[in-house]
Amino acid sequence: MTLILKNAIILDVKKQQKIQRSIVIDSDGNIQHVFSSNEIETYLDHSTEAKVMDCEGYYISPGLINAHAHLFASGKPLNKKVNPTFLKLGYKLLSTKIGNFCVKNIMKRNALIELQNGVTTLRSLGEFFYQDVSLRDEFIQKRKVAPTLLVAGFFLSTTDGHGAPYLALEGDSPWEGRKNVRKNIKKGVDWIKICVTGGVTDAKKLGEAGSLQLTEEEIKAICSEAHKNNTSVAAHVESTEGVRIALKGGVDTIEHGAEMDEEIIELFKNNPYSLKGYSSLVPTFQAAAPFALLKPELTGLNNITYINGKSIYYSMLKGYQQALGNNISFGIGNDASMSFVTHYDFWRELRLHKKLGSQNNFEIIKAATLQNAKLLNIDKEYGSIEIGKKADLLITSKDPTIDLKNLSEIVSVFKHGQPVAQYKYKKYKNLDTLLDI
Ligand SMILES: [Zn+2]
Missing domain, CATH: 2.30.40.10 (Urease, subunit C, domain 1)
Structure with missing residues (x-):
């Protein structure tokens, strides 16, 4: 009717x-x-x-579009590190058939919380056991009232790199990179997610959060393989040198980001190896701000993570402001599922954009809707x-x-x-x- x-x-x-x-x-x-x-x-x-x-x-x-989220966790604020033995055991249990079913149910619940809070489309950048692919297909086949999902399956990382071994396919050469792209595409992903540098939470030394993991050669091979299949590549990057090699390799979106120089600004705007000829930035303030700005007692961070988190946050912020000042394409995502980033408060990420940048509220709503749709190649419909x-x-x-x-x-x-x-x-x-x- x-x-x-x-x-x-x-x-x-x-x-x-x-x-x-x-x-x-x-x-x-x-x-x-x-x-x-x-x-x-x-x-x-x-x-x-x-x-x-x-x-x-x-x-x-x-409807709002969350251009960077995960669905595997609730975003409940954590104030201590998970015990590695517990993590290993948990992973083993979840990798069983019943475990996979549980993972998918958690993801389904979180996707529906996003939807009832106005997020009608979500790009999920890294989940376990391809349950994101399965959930996306279930929503479509059963004609569920559910968000449109664009999914990436497992990350592509180096051995022991960011997210490895649990959330990533590990690879240590251009050919292994290509093979992992082929594996993910065979499973039915919409995006390829790569980890170019380390992350805040898994860094063990000062400065390690942004240290290079993948090489430019590996990134180039991954992008060329993905683009051959008309699939875009999103790159987790937390340092200036990481952004440089990611863009030179041809990635389509930089997730989180860092301070830029002239060469990087030019590469964002004119990137011959990317699918569209330019690349976009998706900062994730909601995930980074608590680590940098809350007292370590509240976040349960040790001193190394706290100091790493602070420098990553300010560098990401600088990169975002440079993107605005130089007319670089950008999108809005909040890294939901990370500690302190729930599935019911995406508006907070928009408010952080207002607080930290130079755009007015209307422009920010445009960024979280039409601009994100364009970034995700779905602006004909959404x-x-x-x-x-x-x-x-x-x-x-x-x-x-x-x-x-x-x-x-x-x-x-x-x-x-x-x-x-x-x-x-x-x-x-x-x-x-x-x-x-
Ligand atoms: Zn993420």
Whole structure:
């Protein structure tokens, strides 16, 4: 049946304007018309079967897109390191058939929490046992009201590199890199995720978080193999030299990022080995800020991780500001599942962009919708409220262009024109106070 969302204030992210309109959604979940008040009355006079939802006084944004997330964990704040023996045992249990089933169920629950909080599309950059591929397919085949998932399967890392051995396929040469790309593509991934440098949480020495792991040669081979299959490559990078070799190798997106120099700025804007001819940056402030800005007692960090975390955060911040100043393409993702990054507060990442950059709220909403859709190559169907696109919509009672936190004042969420059920889920105490940083 046709559904009409009547007389809402819609956010036109393309033109950066708010305008009162009614949205007509067809039975396939596509936006069929966007009418002014006069036009909708005429339309209603002539249409016999339509369900009307009165949206007077409500705001409708395009569904949010989280360009960097994971689904394997809740994002519960952790204040101590997990014991390695426990980790090994846990991994063994989860790699069984029943274990895989549990992993998928956790991911499903987290994906649905993202959706009911307005995230209608999510790029999941690294999960266990290809359960992300399986979940994506289940959502599509069973026609579930669920977020659109773009998935990457296992990371591609060096032996003992970031995420290895549990979350990564290890490889130590260009040919091993190519082989691991082929393995992931055979499994059905949408993106290839590589780890060019170390990470904050697994670094054991000062400065190691951004140290180089993959080589430029390996990255080039991985990108060329992925691009041959029209698959884009996302790179975890936490240092300037890492960004340089990742871009030279041809990656399509830099995740997290670091301070840039002239050569790097030029490579972002004109990258001959990338799929589009340019590369984009996706900083993840929500994951990095707690490590850098909260007291170590709260994050349970040892001194090395704390100092590493701080320098990575400020370098990422510098890189983001340079991207804005130099017109480099960027997207918004929050690294959900990491400690302190839950599946119900993506608005916090948007608010951090406001706090740390020079963009206004409307521009940031555009970045988290249309710009992210473009970055993920899905802007023909998603990212804005336009005739012919999918009706992925977030209805709020307050204006998000006034305060990005208003994105959490949710009246309802629609996915492909279907209303999203609002279930109860666990929230963590004190996050609002802790994360007001
Ligand atoms: Zn991540």
